[in-house]
Amino acid sequence: MAPHSNFLRWGAFGFASAALVACDATQAPLAVKTPPARPSVQAETQLQPTSEKSAALRSYLVQVQSAQLSQGLLREDGGGADTPFTADMLARNFERIVFFNEYDTALRGRGGESPLRRWSAPVRVGTIFGNSIPPSQRNADGTAIRNYARRLSQITGHPIMSFGAPNFIVIVASEDDRGAALDAAAARVPGISRESLNALRNLSRDTYCAVAAYAAGSDANTYTAAVAVIRAENPGLLRLSCIHEEMAQALGLANDSDARPSIFNDDDEFALLTQHDELLLKMLYDPRLSPGMSAAEAAPIARTIALELTTGPS
Known part of the structure; x- marks a missing residue:
């Protein structure tokens, strides 16, 4: 199955370790006072004509979305009676998604096991078009990104905002201008080099979107920056699904599995963050877990949290 969403996880000190997450063509707050919306960061101010390559990719992705919808994929309902899950299933899915990497740093092979990684500092989301x-x-996608950032903050209890100097850049760009947008992101966010974004420059046709998360501080298990790339050629629902998956994965849900109902599954049954996925994010940012924990260390705590989230505290 071809990758459709990639997650790349870079470690501290020279970006020594990584894991990247991509999407598939065969499927698919803490209370924070928010000031008035600020203009999105732009790679350029004037529109450029679309190349034949970009136009062909757009046509292809429109066909992909149409085929997926005709097969009952890209669901927007978040799961229901047909997708039940238990506390044990939730805990198992948490382990598979948090403690393994989907891809290596070059998007060529599977990643290996990983300790728990997440953000400690506030996440400040900016956009580059x-x-x-x-x-x-730009207006539609910028609004979707800001609204989703607010939702992720409410789910996790971690400050995720759309103002201030960004440490998480979401790029929406076409084949024609992705390179310039990546250069702009590298220049804007401390801890990210132009070279460290090379894996995001030449994406395969079946990769709709990708994200790289960085731990450039003293703790290799604490994220300090991230850059997500969303193909502008994606039609509306595919583009929104990329926003949902990449922004959530950059918070620490690094892998895909057979979890259901979930966007962290290469079958693309669900387009948007599900109830199950919200619980995974709550677990990830629960203070009883901490960055650097191994799967074995976290397992008994994760099972307790999963039981609380599905049945209530005992």
């Missing part, structure tokens, strides 16, 4: 993206799409 390629210079071929029309204002209507």
